[in-house]
Amino acid sequence: MSNNADIISLIPQRAPFVMVDELLLTDEKCSRTKFSINAENLFVENGKFTEPGLVENIAQTAAARVGYIANQLQQAVPVGFIGAVKNLEVFSLPNVNETIETEIAIENEVFNVTVISGKVWCNDALLAQCEMKIVINQS
Template sequence: MTLPTQDILTLIPQRWPFIMVDTLISSNDEATHTTLLVQAENVLVSDGVLTEAGLVENIAQTAAARAGYIARQLGKPMQPGFIGAVKNLEVYALPKVGDTIETEVKIENQIFDVTIIKGKITCKGVTIAQCEMKIFIQPQ
């Protein structure tokens, strides 16, 4: 099994076996992009596919990677967060073991410790899931 790069572990608070992103591809003011190779050993894989819960967690961890990346750029510690609400979740397909998914998160609004995001997951160039999410950041 290929473990995520050590670099991703410096950006997200999650640890093995609950890591749902492998690589931070890019992050800027507009969007953050990550990838995940779906592997059979993934705790949220069932019957050879990444479950809906895995897709939601992948979007949340992409947002966490963004927050961790910003914190690292500012020389600050990573702050854990948690999903407060998921809205308008649409799942069109579940990725299979061996597929690589690409996830994009865009920030819609940020007020104090609450961030509202839109997340979209694609596989082989096709959108397979999307949602809005409210994420609460736990102050240190």
């Protein structure tokens, strides 16, 4: 769908705060991204991509979905923020040089608030999951 170069056109974040490399798929209810973790990443500590990085990766997967839809409609990519994180479970942290895949599913959308469920995998092992409320700035 998108490669590293054009993921920037889908999300409002900029380096060094980009936590997705590629949008793999998106449809009405689901989106999937991948991200390769490098040693210079802001969220890497002791060779591991930490919990805040996993949460931000889930949020940016949702942002990539919204950005993709905005691009398809020839609209500006909106800015959103995390309104709440619920039921966060982290089972394992990925290492530097590993690639994670993240999937979000839309649970509910009302006005400018979207509730998603997100899951992060590495080598087919579930690393983390949560529910997240994302608020899109309408102005």
